[in-house]
Amino acid sequence: MVKQKRGFFQRSLDGIETVGNKLPHPATLFGLLALIVLGLSAIVSMFGISVEHPGKPGEIVEVKNLLSAEGIEYIFTSMTDNFIGFAPLGVVLLTMLGIGVAERSGLISAVLRGFVLSVPNRLITLGLVFAGVMSSVASDAGYVVLPPLGAVIFAAIGRHPLAGLAAAFAGVSGGFSANLFLYWYRCIVR
Structure with missing residues (x-):
């Protein structure tokens, strides 16, 4: 078995994960x-x-x-x-309830499988960031839902989960209060 050489970024993420697991x-x-x-x-x-x-x-x-x-x-x-x-409490509780129902029914795994299979591996980061930008439609739910999902998606395709978490968080934060749905709506109405 040939051991792959791990780059500096991958070793850094592994170090962060090791420290996080000790908390x-x-x-x-x-x-x-x-x-x-x-x-x-x-x-x-x-x-x-x-x-x-x-x-x-x-x-x-x-x-x-x-x-x-x-x-x-x-x-x-x-x-x-x-x-x-605490203002975000209602959104977070409702989101977690919805995620629990979706997880137990198998919806999340089916959507993740569909997302991962429909987006080429080289574009998965772009797709995840785009999903983060679009999540602003659901208020603050993107912060709760997408980072863990990004970590799971990245782990499923063999990338480091912390990179997926960071990409999703960057998408949600960067696109907060900005959404293409509003732009499309404005274009259609005019």
């Missing part, structure tokens, strides 16, 4: 970051640090100690409002 579970990371924020709020509040609110000139915001009695009360009394007030 703890996302729920554990979230818990650790929450504890760090609690600790930092206690430390920074002891110094009496305050800043001007960037959206409301003249309003001063002081750091609150989240480990104090008032801070713990604030955490529990504002938890629901923070959860409900």
